Amino acid sequence: MKTVLMRPLFAAAALALAACSQPAPTAMSTLDGDWTVDADASRFSFVSVKAGALAEAHTFGGLSGTVLANGDAEIGIPLASVETNIDIRNERMREFLFETSTYPEATVTTKLDPDVFADLAIGDAVSVPVTATLNLHGEAMEIDTDLLVTRIGDDKVQVGTPVPIIINAADFGLDVGVEKLRELANLPGITPDVPVTFSIVFTR
Numbered sequence: 001m002k003t004v005l006m007r008p009l010f011a012a013a014a015l016a017l018a019a020c021s022q023p024a025p026t027a028m029s030t031l032d033g034d035w036t037v038d039a040d041a042s043r044f045s046f047v048s049v050k051a052g053a054l055a056e057a058h059t060f061g062g063l064s065g066t067v068l069a070n071g072d073a074e075i076g077i078p079l080a081s082v083e084t085n086i087d088i089r090n091e092r093m094r095e096f097l098f099e100t101s102t103y104p105e106a107t108v109t110t111k112l113d114p115d116v117f118a119d120l121a122i123g124d125a126v127s128v129p130v131t132a133t134l135n136l137h138g139e140a141m142e143i144d145t146d147l148l149v150t151r152i153g154d155d156k157v158q159v160g161t162p163v164p165i166i167i168n169a170a171d172f173g174l175d176v177g178v179e180k181l182r183e184l185a186n187l188p189g190i191t192p193d194v195p196v197t198f199s200i201v202f203t204r
Helices: 001-019 087-097 175-185
Strands: 035-037 042-052 054-060 064-067 072-076 107-113 125-136 139-153 156-160 165-170 195-204
Touching: 064 195, 087 175
Parallel strands: none
Antiparallel strands: 035 064, 035 195, 042 054, 042 195, 064 072, 072 107, 107 125, 125 139, 139 156, 156 195, 165 195
């Protein structure tokens, strides 16, 4: 009788040990899977300074892009979407500065290290140094900067600039367009160094 009763107990114990010996499920890394830009929740801005004193903020809309599980990241900026809050200035920037009929989009590409984000919990943020390539107006240039990456949900990550990135118009062949805009607006000068900031939300 004792043997009959003990067999179920040994069987239950064996099953419990087998369950304990199985590896625990691996927590999903922040970069697991592919991520795409949430255009409605993302912002890309730059500041122009004219006459050496007057600063004005402008934006681009309709951003697109992805971050793949291996860390390859790309953002597309449709230059025709430039918004300066003055219609004629929007038109002049499209035609004379960005030349959107020839160069409709700027792109930013970089490589992220997935291991950096493996344990990023919701609400946590990490500053990541990156080397990104900006392709603008037919010119490509590497830019060293820091990105602030914040996990804002199970399937949402926000990537932003903790400090503005300074872009020089001449580096991308935009100085001729800047001069044309100065002439059309009858200004004494337009500063060629442009601060750029962005806050981009990716969803999985």
